[in-house]
Amino acid sequence: xxxxxxxxxxxxxxxxxxxxxxxxxxxxxxxxxxxxxxxxxxxxxxxxxxxxxxxxxxxxxxxxxxxxxxxxxxxxxxxxxxxxxxxxxxxxxxxxxxxxxxxxxxxxxxxxxxxxxxxxxxxxxxxxxxxxxxxxxxxxxxxxxxxxxxxxxxxxxxxxxxxxxxxxxxxxxxxxxxxxxxxxxxxxxxxxxxxxxxxxxxxxxxxxxxxxxxxxxxxxxxxxxxxxxxxxxxxxxxxxxxxxxxxxxxxxxxxxxxxxxxxxxxxxxxxxxxxxxxxxxxxxxxxxxxxxxxxxxxxxxxxxxxxxxxxxxxxxxxxxxxxxxxxxxxxxxxxxxxxxxxxxxxxxxxxxxxxxxxxxxxxxxxxxxxxxxxxxxxxxxxxxxxxxxxxxxxxxxxxxxxxxxxxxxxxxxxxxxxxxxxxxxxx
Amino acid sequence: xxxxxxxxxxxxxxxxxxxxxxxxxxxxxxxxxxxxxxxxxxxxxxxxxxxxxxxxxxxxxxxxxxxxxxxxxxxxxxxxxxxxxxxxxxxxxxxxxxxxxxxxxxxxxxxxxxxxxxxxxxxxxxxxxxxxxxxxxxxxxxxxxxxxxxxxxxxxxxxxxxxxxxxxxxxxxxxxxxxxxxxxxxxxxxxxxxxxxxxxxxxxxxxxxxxxxxxxxxxxxxxxxxxxxxxxxxxxxxxxxxxxxxxxxxxxxxxxxxxxxxxxxxxxxxxxxxxxxxxxxxxxxxxxxxxxxxxxxxxxxxxxxxxxxxxxxxxxx
Numbered sequence: 245x246x247x248x249x250x251x252x253x254x255x256x257x258x259x260x261x262x263x264x265x266x267x268x269x270x271x272x273x274x275x276x277x278x279x280x281x282x283x284x285x286x287x288x289x290x291x292x293x294x295x296x297x298x299x300x301x302x303x304x305x306x307x308x309x310x311x312x313x314x315x316x317x318x319x320x321x322x323x324x325x326x327x328x329x330x331x332x333x334x335x336x337x338x339x340x341x342x343x344x345x346x347x348x349x350x351x352x353x354x355x356x357x358x359x360x361x362x363x364x365x366x367x368x369x370x371x372x373x374x375x376x377x378x379x380x381x382x383x384x385x386x387x388x389x390x391x392x393x394x395x396x397x398x399x400x401x402x403x404x405x406x407x408x409x410x411x412x413x414x415x416x417x418x419x420x421x422x423x424x425x426x427x428x429x430x431x432x433x434x435x436x437x438x439x440x441x442x443x444x445x446x447x448x449x450x451x452x453x454x455x456x457x458x459x460x461x462x463x464x465x466x467x468x469x470x471x472x473x474x475x476x477x478x479x480x481x482x483x484x485x486x487x488x489x490x491x492x493x494x495x496x497x498x499x500x501x502x503x504x505x506x507x508x509x510x511x512x513x514x515x516x517x518x519x520x521x522x523x524x525x526x527x528x529x530x531x532x533x534x535x536x537x538x539x540x541x542x543x544x545x546x547x548x549x550x551x552x553x554x555x556x557x558x559x560x561x562x563x564x565x566x567x568x569x570x571x572x573x574x575x576x577x578x579x580x581x582x583x584x585x586x587x588x589x590x591x592x593x594x595x596x597x598x599x600x601x602x603x604x605x606x607x608x609x610x611x612x613x614x615x616x617x618x619x620x621x622x623x624x625x626x627x628x629x630x631x632x633x634x635x636x637x638x639x640x641x642x643x644x645x646x647x648x649x650x651x652x653x654x655x656x657x658x659x660x661x662x663x664x665x666x667x668x669x670x671x
Numbered sequence: 672x673x674x675x676x677x678x679x680x681x682x683x684x685x686x687x688x689x690x691x692x693x694x695x696x697x698x699x700x701x702x703x704x705x706x707x708x709x710x711x712x713x714x715x716x717x718x719x720x721x722x723x724x725x726x727x728x729x730x731x732x733x734x735x736x737x738x739x740x741x742x743x744x745x746x747x748x749x750x751x752x753x754x755x756x757x758x759x760x761x762x763x764x765x766x767x768x769x770x771x772x773x774x775x776x777x778x779x780x781x782x783x784x785x786x787x788x789x790x791x792x793x794x795x796x797x798x799x800x801x802x803x804x805x806x807x808x809x810x811x812x813x814x815x816x817x818x819x820x821x822x823x824x825x826x827x828x829x830x831x832x833x834x835x836x837x838x839x840x841x842x843x844x845x846x847x848x849x850x851x852x853x854x855x856x857x858x859x860x861x862x863x864x865x866x867x868x869x870x871x872x873x874x875x876x877x878x879x880x881x882x883x884x885x886x887x888x889x890x891x892x893x894x895x896x897x898x899x900x901x902x903x904x905x906x907x908x909x910x911x912x913x914x915x916x917x918x919x920x921x922x923x924x925x926x927x928x929x930x931x932x933x934x935x936x937x938x939x940x941x942x943x944x945x946x947x948x949x950x951x952x953x954x955x956x957x958x959x960x961x962x963x964x965x966x967x968x969x970x971x972x973x974x975x976x977x978x979x980x981x982x983x984x985x986x987x988x
Contacts, residue, residue, distance in 0.1 A: 351777050353784075415972045418708045418780050422915065423972055426965035429912075433962050441954040550908075554784065561781060616792035622785025623767055626778050 255296030264288050265309060273317045279588060282324050285314060286331070286576065293569055293634075310475060315468065325467035329539065331579045332474030333532055338559040338575035339481045339568070340528030345557065346566035346636070347494060348521035349501025350413070351421040353553050354428025358526035360435060360548040361404045362397035362533025366390070367451040367543050368444065376443040387458030393534050394477075401530020402523045409522035413515060416504065428553055436545040450544025454537050470539050477535065481528050485568050488524070497521050498566075551614065555582075558618050562625050564632025573633055581617065586610045678823035680945040681938060686829040686898065688937020689836035693891045694914035695921070695929035696843060697884030703860045703924035704880050707776075710783035711763060713911015714790040715756050715885045719892025720902045721794055723752045724809045731810050741812040745831070745897070752893050753886035760885020761878050769874075787908075794904040806903045809896040832894045839887060840930055847926065852879060860924070909961065913940070916968040922981025931979065940964055 268284030275281060288309060292302055318324035337359060344352045368374050370393070374383040412423050439447030456465030457473065464473070488494040496517045499507035508514055537543050555578065563574020590610040625632065694716050701709040726748045730736050736744060767786050771779040798805040813827040847853040858866040859876045867873045895910070896902050917936040921928025943963040948956035971978065 349777075351780065411969065411973055415976065417776050419972055419976075421777075421780060422708065422912075423969055426912070426968055430962045430965050433959065437955075437958050441952075554788070557781075557784075613792070615788040616796075619785045619787070619789030619792065623782050623789065624785075626774075626782035626785065627767070627770055630774065630778050 256291060256294050258295055258297045258301070261288065261291045261295045261305070264291055265305075265313065269313050269317045279584065282318060282327075283580065283584070285309065285317070286328070286580070289576075290573055293573075311472075315471065319468055322467055325471050327580070327583055329467050329470040329474045330583055331576050332471065332478055333536055333539075334556065334559060334579040335572050335575040336474065336478050336481050336532045337529055337556050338563070338571045339478070339485055340525045340532070341556050341560050342485065342525075342565065342568070342571045343488065343497070343528070344521050344525035345560050346564075346571065347489065347501065348497040348518060350518060350521060351418070351424075351557075352522075352525070353421050353425035353550070353557065354408075354431070355424075355525070355529060355556055356548045356550075356552040357408070357428045357431040358401040358404055358529035359533040359536070359552070360431060360545075361401045361526075362530030363537040363543050363547070364435065364445060364451075364533075365397050365400045365530070366393045366534040367454050367537045369393070370455050370538075371451055371453065373443075373446055373451050376446075384455065387455040387463065387538075390455070390457035390534070390538055391459075394531050397530040397534035398527040399530075401533065402527040404530075405523040405526025406519055408526075409519045413518045413522065425550065425553075428550060432545050432548050432550075435548070445545075448544060450542055452542035454541045454543070456541070457538055465541075467539075470535065473535060477531055481531075482568065482572075484524075484528075489568070493517070493520055551618075554618055555614075558621055562621055562632060564634045564636055567632060567634050567636035570632045570634035570636065577633075578621075582614065586613055586617070676945060678819070680941050682819060682823045682825050682829070684938035684941025685934065686825070686832050686937070687941060688917075688934035689833050690891050690895055690898070690910075690933075691914045691917045691937050692930045692933025693836050693839055693887050693894075694910065695917040695933045696840070696926060697888045698915050698918040699921070699923055699926060699929040700856075700880050700884045702918070703926075704856065704863075704877060705768075705772075707768070707779055708783070708915070709768075709881075709884070710780060710911075711786040711790060712884065712888055713907035713909075713914065714787045715760055715763075715907070716888040716892045716895070716910060716914075717902075717904060717907030718759060718790060718794060719752050719756045719889025720896040720906065721798070721807065721892070721904075722755050722889065723748045723893030724807050724896050724902060726751050727810045727812070728807070736810060745812055745893075748893055749835075749890050752889045756889025756892070757882040757886035760881040760888070763885075764878060764881040769877075791904045791907070798904070806901060807896075808901055811900065812897060826898075828897050832898055835890070835894060839890060843883065843887070844926065846883075852876070856880060912968075913964050916964055916971075919968060919976075920971050920978055922978025925978065925980045928978055928980035936964065936967065939967065 265285070265288045268281045268288065271281035272285060289306060292306055292309075295302060314328060315325075318328070337355075340358075341352065341355050344350050344355070369383060369385055370387075370389060371384045375381055408424075408427055412420065412427060415423055435445045436448055438445040439449075445451070456463055457469070458464065464470070488497075496507065496512045497520075499510065499512055500514060500517050504514060507517075536547075540547075556575075559575040559578045560571050561574070562578065563572065564570025593610060694712065697712045697715070698709060701707060701712070727736065727744065730739075730744070730747075763786055767782045768779055771782055795805045798807065811828075813831060816824040816826045817830060818824050847856060855866070855871045855876050856879065858869065858871055859873055863873050866876075895906070913936060914933065917933040918929045919932070920936055921930070921932025923929075940960055940963060944957040944960040947959060947963070
């Protein structure tokens, strides 16, 4: 019965979604500090995904919400824009990891290394740090250089991806997971200690002040601007993901994921295909790393720990590995959970503590629940929903449709041609 | 000067290496039977360290530790810890791994990563509630040192680690080699479906594997706490990674390999920690010793994935 209801469910009617958006934007506009209505607006994107209407209308409404409504009603509030751009950064990273884990099936536990590569690329050259090892006092660069460095970050991370991938991709499956984990840690330790013999990364002290992006003299240092930068990058990454998914390379990734041996025997070069996945995923992380560095204005190796890699992996797996809408949902959900819900909850508990109702040891502060939450999510997803919240749709070839198509005369492929030629000969 | 510290470096490496070896046994046993990397094994080691420390702290608090023979105290701690961590391992297998048997290979690994993080935070919570801090100092049972041929000194606690590790390894080897259950385990490792046709209860054997592996891991935790004094909920990750490296180095699935690999890795790491700094003129010092261990893992996987003692496996279609 429940199954029947689910099957006849065609999606949420359009007017429900529109009312939802209108109500929450008005709420957010009039109640300045309403976290709930902010979450309501963000979740309208999910609602939109399940709305029963054509993709073009969905896209138009989605763009309207993200580009116009959110900045309009929440733009003045620094905190909301900060949260929104943070969500965006993780969405972009998760989409990059989705190529590696979701499409190509390579469990990468050291993904944050590429993020670090991008972040350090911008940080080192945009501050006076680069003077330590490049003669001539050419640095720091101005914020105008942020834009070219988006490309530089992409290239640096892609090169990192290929260099790491070359040795690492020879091992497979669960070994690959451990080796990438090892490499992720190695890179973090190296960045942490590369203040000698030559001071490149300034070691544990980190690098600061990283300049904000500038465009024609306009300093874009506030979360408001970063929101748009991130949005632009996400649009690019989503587009790339969609284009890759059904391309020759994308189909090769999926073939490798499903069965390496079979893929190989169909003429797919394993190493090249995997390297391409590694480099593509890495390059997206690199771009995001540049944005991250500019947004934080300070970076040090503690931003690039294993926890970050696991966090991004949780986003991909929770959302549905290989599914683009799923990964976006997963990333948004996990980030909001971390930066907003847990923090709100811990503020709430703190207020209770201050009024003397409960006594809370510092270690039980919910904002430190990260590992617990990630752990439970990973176990539950693995046990009960291995395909994630929005599972990837599998493109299937309908054999019946092919057979009945005018191009097929009963037999498929080369056989149909053979039978055609033989029948023409007979006549 | 460099050579004069060599014996001491080797002795330290030996202590470390035996700890790696015992933890590596847990990885290798599970891998040998399920072909699955039990990512949470390092965390079981960590839980063992905490359980052992708590047992000692509680005994001390009620005044039981005073006047008790330190060897008896250690034995009591070990037994309690091994029972508890063994049960923990079996429980994890039952709840988080068994439902996933037959799933694609990466799914149980993801579940194991989840278990690992969960355990870290659970221990942190428990300690935060009980003691309001999560760094614990273990009561010291053994003080004093023994001289080794007059060229190096080894603390008694280090000697205890080595002796106990050897005892545990011999016991395990005898168990696997001589007993009925040991034979059943080897049969399941070779071919689970045939073994089950030979009236071997595969589920029970897998449970037993987790029981033994986890209790060994827990016992190592106790030894670690004794040897280093301070523990925190995050010690399991790095030690687990290194023990896994040791298992791979010796040939994963191979018990003897895990023992040799562990000792070898401990020695190499100790040497690297002591000599990398002086040899590279302090450019790359002891802070890179974890990098060194990970590099060994990567190198072994690349060039000799079957390890020192393992057999090369041809992939079947």
